[in-house]
Structure formats: structure tokens, C-alpha cells
Amino acid sequence: MEAVALVLLILVLFEGASLAGGDHDRAKKLKEAGEIVPLERVVETAKKAHPGQLLEAELDEKKGRLVYELELLDEEGTVWELKYDAKSGELLKEKQEH
Amino acid sequence: MRSLQARLATGLIVSLVLLFLLQWWIVSAAIRYLTESYVASRLQHDKENLLAALLINNENASASLDPERIDPVYKRVFSGHYYQIRIGETELRSRSLWDQALSIPPVKAGDQTTLRAAGPQGQALLLSVGGFRKRDQGVTIAVAEDLSAAEADFRRFQLLYGLVSLAALGVLILAQRRLIVAGLAPLEKVRQEVLSLERGEIGRLREEVPGEVQPLIREINRLLEAMQQRLQRSRNAMGNVAHALKGPLTLLVQLADREEMKTAPSLRQELMERTETIRHLLERELKRARLAGRAQPGQPMALGEEVRHLADALKRIYHEKSLEIACAVPTEPVVIGDREDMLELLGNLLDNACKWGRHNVSLRLEQGAEGVLIFVEDDGPGCPPEALQRLSDRGVRIDESTVGHGLGLAIVKEIVTQYSGEIGFGRSERLGGFLVRVKLPPYRHTL
Numbered sequence: 396m397e398a399v400a401l402v403l404l405i406l407v408l409f410e411g412a413s414l415a416g417g418d419h420d421r422a423k424k425l426k427e428a429g430e431i432v433p434l435e436r437v438v439e440t441a442k443k444a445h446p447g448q449l450l451e452a453e454l455d456e457k458k459g460r461l462v463y464e465l466e467l468l469d470e471e472g473t474v475w476e477l478k479y480d481a482k483s484g485e486l487l488k489e490k491q492e493h
Numbered sequence: 494m495r496s497l498q499a500r501l502a503t504g505l506i507v508s509l510v511l512l513f514l515l516q517w518w519i520v521s522a523a524i525r526y527l528t529e530s531y532v533a534s535r536l537q538h539d540k541e542n543l544l545a546a547l548l549i550n551n552e553n554a555s556a557s558l559d560p561e562r563i564d565p566v567y568k569r570v571f572s573g574h575y576y577q578i579r580i581g582e583t584e585l586r587s588r589s590l591w592d593q594a595l596s597i598p599p600v601k602a603g604d605q606t607t608l609r610a611a612g613p614q615g616q617a618l619l620l621s622v623g624g625f626r627k628r629d630q631g632v633t634i635a636v637a638e639d640l641s642a643a644e645a646d647f648r649r650f651q652l653l654y655g656l657v658s659l660a661a662l663g664v665l666i667l668a669q670r671r672l673i674v675a676g677l678a679p680l681e682k683v684r685q686e687v688l689s690l691e692r693g694e695i696g697r698l699r700e701e702v703p704g705e706v707q708p709l710i711r712e713i714n715r716l717l718e719a720m721q722q723r724l725q726r727s728r729n730a731m732g733n734v735a736h737a738l739k740g741p742l743t744l745l746v747q748l749a750d751r752e753e754m755k756t757a758p759s760l761r762q763e764l765m766e767r768t769e770t771i772r773h774l775l776e777r778e779l780k781r782a783r784l785a786g787r788a789q790p791g792q793p794m795a796l797g798e799e800v801r802h803l804a805d806a807l808k809r810i811y812h813e814k815s816l817e818i819a820c821a822v823p824t825e826p827v828v829i830g831d832r833e834d835m836l837e838l839l840g841n842l843l844d845n846a847c848k849w850g851r852h853n854v855s856l857r858l859e860q861g862a863e864g865v866l867i868f869v870e871d872d873g874p875g876c877p878p879e880a881l882q883r884l885s886d887r888g889v890r891i892d893e894s895t896v897g898h899g900l901g902l903a904i905v906k907e908i909v910t911q912y913s914g915e916i917g918f919g920r921s922e923r924l925g926g927f928l929v930r931v932k933l934p935p936y937r938h939t940l
Contacts, residue, residue, distance in 0.1 A: 419570075419588045426592040434570070434591050435613060449614075452570040452591065 418454045425454075425461070431481040437463050440484065441477050445469040454481060462487065497680070501673050506666055513662050521651050528647065529619060532638050533607050536621035539564070539636045543576055549628040556580045556630075563587075571613045573639030580632050597635045600624035610637065617641050679703050683710065735779050742772055777903065796822045796835075796858065803840055804856075811847045818843070821857045827865065830912055830933070838908045842869040842929055845902060849873030853924050864914070867931040870921035881918050902929075909933070 425431045431454075438449050447469035455462045461481035468474055478488040546562035549555075556578075566574045567587040577595045578585040586594060593613050600606055602624040612618040618637040625632045679702055689695050697714045700707060745768045748754070754761040797820075804818040839856070846854040850871030857868040909916045914933040921928040 417588055419586065419591050423586075423592040423594070433593075435593070438571070438614065449571050450569070 422454045432484040437479050445475050505669050513658050517658050532619050536636045540623050540634050556583050575637045577635045580630050602626045731779050796827050807847045817853050819855045841905045846871040864934040869929045870924045871926040872924040873926040875920050875926045
């Protein structure tokens with residue numbers, strides 16, 4: 396089961412890269428495949444901790460793990476860098492950008 | 494019937510409120526239209542940009558966009574600016590859409606459509622879709638912009654504008670109320686004048702009034718005049734009848750004194766009595782005619798003057814008695830009723846007192862809130878109690894029922910009844926003779 400998922404993931408990642416469609420197309424496919432949670436939900440969670448505005452988002456792969464990297468501008472003008480597990484939506488890392 | 498003021502105020506307030514609602518709605522709609530059309534024209538430019546940046550390769554059936562010519566705002570995730578291009582089966586989405594897609598209605602080449610749609614994070618999007626052909630391929634380009642911020646601004650504006658309109662409406666309504674009150678002031682003046690007329694302080698209404706009510710005022714004055722003339726005519730007619738009948742009556746008396754009548758004394762006696770009755774009746778009706786239909790408003794009378802004249806005249810009539818007539822009358826003008834009626838009343842009362850009094854006669858007149866009180870006393874023999882009782886009975890014709898108190902008191906009673914007053918008789922404590930008490934309510938003239 397896990398193996399099938401991994402194969403699908405690699406396939407999807409490869410296909411996404413080959414299309415030169417960028418990370419957003421990949422994110423859409425993975426979301427539709429149920430591999431990752433929608434970005435909207437992650438942003439919602441992030442905004443609960445730091446009410447403000449989304450500046451940028453990226454989908455990265457680190458050590459075989461899909462990670463959402465968010466940049467958030469809070470109401471005090473501070474930019475936060477947040478990392479979430481794209482699969483579970485749990486917070487991995489949180490720091491103020493320097 | 495509702496007052497003019499209430500009617501005007503209601504009409505004006507309703508129309509003002511409607512007008513303000515209408516202008517609020519029009520201004521709101523205009524601003525919304527302007528905002529949307531401004532955004533829509535920007536979206537139109539972006540669509541054309543995208544169409545220019547679109548690279549179509551027919552050989553391997555692929556399509557892409559020249560990244561140099563794409564605005565960075567389309568790359569930032571959920572930025573509020575999105576595009577989505579469909580070429581056959583291929584879809585190119587802006588990175589800003591991230592893992593979401595817009596649902597685009599099919600549009601034929603050459604057509605444009607603008608609609609509202611929901612975007613990521615609950616954004617309110619204005620979506621502009623255009624159909625094109627490029628390199629023989631049907632291309633649908635949709636660009637969208639988040640209107641949430643503009644929408645919030647618009648709501649704030651609407652609220653503020655509504656509040657300002659409401660304040661202006663309030664000020665206008667207040668100003669209007671003042672205008673209405675000022676505009677209707679002449680009518681209030683007329684009302685006061687009519688009251689004065691009723692109280693007898695003036696004889697006719699002033700005609701310097703607004704054109705709208707002038708005909709009414711003129712008509713009232715005309716009626717007043719006509720009524721007075723009619724009354725005068727009927728008085729004159731009665732006088733003429735009395736004069737015309739005087740001759741024949743005298744002839745009748747002479748007839749009764751003729752030698753031939755001496756042979757039939759009872760017949761002569763009856764003739765004399767009947768003639769006398771006719772004379773009495775005639776005189777009484779003449780007096781009554783004066784009372785009938787008091788059309789003339791009561792005028793304030795300088796009573797002191799009038800009463801002095803009366804007393805002088807009576808002293809001359811009863812000069813052999815050397816009477817003392819004491820009059821206590823208010824110095825300020827008194828409103829009691831028709832001048833002639835009042836002189837008739839006082840004259841008759843005084844005449845009666847002078848007839849019976851020995852040396853002293855007293856007239857006292859007091860004016861108060863409840864009307865006018867008149868006391869006439871003399872030091873004559875007075876009236877026996879049983880006769881007093883009869884005098885006070887309502888409906889008893891004094892001239893017919895009481896010997897000695899001739900026509901005078903009958904007239905007095907008549908006038909008092911006409912003025913809804915009260916009359917009482919008794920014994921004078923001060924002078925020991927006859928006392929007449931008359932109470933007249935405050936004079937109210939009714940047309």
C-alpha cells in the first residue's frame with residue numbers, strides 16, 4: 396500500500412516536473428490525489444496563530460517529505476516563516492524571518 | 494378633518510424621505526458601477542497581455558506563456574489576481590491560484606463576459622472571460638481580480654453616505670416645519686380675529702390677509718353687514734307698523750269718547766280696554782323686534798357715560814320727586830351685549846325703580862369672570878312676598894299677571910332670557926324697597 400503510494404507520488408512528481416508546469420500544478424494534482432491537504436486549510440491554521448496576510452507559499456520536498464513553506468505578514472508588520480507537513484498539515488517549524 | 498399643517502408636513506416628509514432614498518440608491522449604484530467598470534477595463538488589458546504572451550506550438554500541440562511578460566502578481570499565491578487559460582484540453586493556471594481552479598463558462602471566440610465568482614479564501618472575484626482564436630486554436634482566457642477590499646470600502650462609503658443623508662434629511666425636515674408654521678401664521682391670525690369678533694372687540698375682520706383666504710374673509714364681512722342691515726330693516730318695519738297703527742288707535746279712543754258711546758258705558762269700557770291691549774301688544778312686539786336676532790357683535794360700552802345720561806333723563810321725567818340716583822358702574826368699557834339691548838335693560842330697571850322709589854334709587858353693576866351682575870334697588874313700598882314668588886316663576890308674563898309692574902319688567906325678563914342670564918327679585922336690605930338682581934353670563938356672540 397505504502398509502496399503504491401510512493402510510486403504514484405514519484406510518478407506525479409516526475410510528471411509535474413516534465414510538464415514544466417511549476418509547483419502549483421504539482422500541488423493541484425497531489426491535492427486532487429489526496430496526497431496532501433489543500434493549501435487553503437494550512438493557511439487557515441497559520442492565520443489562527445498569526446492573524447495577517449499570506450505573502451508567499453511553496454511546496455518543497457525535504458528528505459522524502461512534502462513540506463509547505465509559508466510566508467505570513469502579521470498585523471504588527473512581522474514576516475513569519477512557517478513550515479507545515481503537507482500530508483498531515485501539522486506545524487514543523489516556525490521562525491521570524493531575518 | 495386633519496389640520497393643514499399635519500397634511501403639509503406628512504406630504505413633505507414622505508416625499509423628502511423617498512427622494513433621499515432614491516438619491517442614496519442612485520449614488521450607491523453609480524459608484525459600484527464605476528468601480529466594477531474600472532476593474533473590468535483593467536482585466537481586459539490583462540487578458541490582451543496574456544493573449545500576446547501565449548505561445549502555441551501546433552506541432553506538439555503544446556501551449557505555454559512567455560514568463561517575461563507575466564505580471565509577478567499572478568505568481569504570488571492567493572494574491573487576488575488570477576488567470577486561467579484553456580486551449581483545447583490544456584489548461585494554464587496562474588501560480589497564484591495554487592491548487593485551485595476557476596470554473597469558466599464556455600465563451601465563443603469574439604465574445605466577452607463578466608461575472609462574479611468565489612475565489613480562494615472566500616475572495617469575491619470579478620471574473621472576466623473572453624474567447625479568442627490564435628494559431629487556429631480556440632482560446633478561452635479568464636482573468637479575475639479580488640474585489641473584497643473594494644467591496645469593504647464601498648460598504649463603508651454607503652454607510653457614511655447614508656448617515657450624512659439622514660442628517661441632511663433631519664435638518665431639511667426641521668427647516669420645513671418652520672416654513673410651514675411661518676406659512677400658516679396668517680391663518681392663525683385670522684382665527685384670533687374671529688375670536689375677537691366673537692367677543693365683540695371688533696366689528697369686522699381685517700381684509701389684509703393672504704389671497705387664499707381673502708375671499709372667505711370678504712364673504713364673512715359681507716354676511717355680517719347683510720345681517721346687520723336685515724336686522725335694521727326689520728326694526729324699521731316694526732317701527733313703521735307701530736307708527737302707522739298709532740293714528741287708527743287714537744281714532745278708536747276718540748271714538749270711544751264720543752257722546753253716542755255714553756249711552757252704552759259697558760261697550761265703551763270694553764272698547765277702551767281692547768284698544769289699550771292692542772297698544773300694549775304693539776309696544777311689546779316693537780321691543781321684542783329689537784331683541785330678535787342679535788346680529789351685531791357685542792361692542793365694549795363706556796357704561797358710565799350711558800348710565801349717567803339715563804339717570805339724567807329719568808330725573809327729568811320724575812322731577813317732582815327730587816330723586817337721588819346712585820350709580821356704581823365700572824369705569825372701563827364693559828362687554829355685555831348689544832348696546833341697545835343693554836340700555837333697554839338698564840333703562841327699564843331704573844325706570845321701574847324711579848316709578849316706585851321715594852327718594853333713593855341705586856344701580857350697581859359688577860363685571861367678573863362669570864359675567865355681569867346688576868343690582869337695582871329703591872326705597873319704595875317693595876313687593877308683597879306672594880307677588881315676588883309669582884314674578885320669579887318662569888314663563889309668567891309679568892305685564893299680564895302683575896298689576897303695577899307694567900311692561901318694563903317684562904322687557905327686562907325677555908332680554909335676560911335672550912342672553913341666557915338669570916333674574917331675581919326681592920327686598921332691598923339697604924334701601925328697604927324693591928330689589929332686582931340680574932346676572933348675565935360672559936357675552937358670547939354666536940353667528
